Amino acid sequence: MFELLTDKLNDAFRGLTGRGVLNEANINDALREVRRALLEADVNYQVVKDFIAEVKAECLGERVLKSVKPGQQAIKVVHDHLVSLLGDEHVSLSLGGKPAVVMLVGLHGGGKTTSAAKLAHRLRQREGRSVMLAACDLHRPAAIDQLEILGRQLDIPVHSQRGSRDIAQVALEARQAAAAAGVDTLIVDTAGRHQIDRDLVQELVATKERVQPCEILLVADSALGQEAVSVARHFDQALGITGLILTKLDGDARGGAALSMRRVTGQPIKFIGTGESMDALEPFHPDRLASRILGMGDVVGLVEKASEQFAEEEAAKLEEKMRRQSFDFEDFRAQLGKLKKMGGLMSMLDLLPGMGRLKEKLPVDDKQLQRVDAIIGSMTPQERRNPRLLDHSRRRRIAAGSGVEDKEVNALVDRFDMMKKMMGGAGGMDNMQEMLSGLQGGGGMPGMFGGKQRGGMPPGFGGMPGFGQPRHGTKGTKKKKQKRKKRKR
16 A cells, blocks of 8 residues: 555655765755655645654754764654654553443444454454454444344354444443353444534444443544545544554555544554455554555564464474475465465565565566466366376366466476475475466566575465475585586586
């Protein structure tokens, strides 16, 4: 979502880095571009004005101008103020009471119902809390149906009263039901409007008075733009919100809401929605987002995502299969599934310092990985477990079933076979990308999957072929190749 803002800020800072001396003129030039970038990202005008004034005052201070690397110091000042603008540090939910009541409010279409289900899923899975959902959106058609379907999918109880029009009473009875069932947390999904009106505010105030929530979270679409300020201010004045959930951060919104709403309300952004799956609700860390906006990546976040998907024991078993060359398409597809759960390859690149701007130049992308998954999905279980069965007629059937050309299936199978052989030798686990890029005829992906540049991803990705450091180096392999060349001569 922040790609445009990141590109603009990087362009603005390019004139500062490498300079031995900074003065008011070149700092003003850079900050003029920063101001333009923030306004184009739909950050509120007053927020931008205050931010630029604070950054300029510090950049012109003695600590920056007389530092050894003033350009880098000035960028650090922008980073620090960006973190402050976003909220300094992560703030957890305050869940007091039995049950603890969390009330979600916001405009129509902001994602309240889905966010309620995601939050319930997260509290149960990550914090071990028992949760109940309350369907208190009695105005939107099918809102109760939607919450009940999500509840069944997640095996979370949903309290609803289809005949009632009194939202506050439904919420109160949901709280009583949760207390009787011994539930730890009740999440109340309330009604929204296309715009704030008196009836909406009265309903929400009455609901607040009845159920006494410990958290009132404003759920806001990241694409709100300049409207985000007035929306946040109205809800805060009426209800006294305790935090924010920003949704649809995986979309193409400019990101201004994230930078405006925190400053206007003074309340922290507690969660961000990063996708459609029920796992796609993440705690908000201001310092990490600030680093991503400035193109510095988020390696800590990357390792955390990896550790959620790759267990150490599983990684050891997978590595052993590779060494015995018994790694099959079932294993490969499972690893692609884990990659997808982490947000996909392109999303992960955003977390690597300096990689965001290189994404378009890389030979492998998420769409290509989807084609690979479709090809593997068109194989029978026997074929996935024993790729040797894949003769010419079977490959033609797989190509027709997955909607690709025969040559793509041939390329995948050939590269997979080559990868297995390479993984069984000293090359270790650095060669999955060679197989993937073969579908496109591309070369290696420097610095990402190994290949032309060593390093790869951070530790924690050892369970996925192509990620992480191989245990054995390549020096022994080079010596063997040199010996073979001498023999041929």
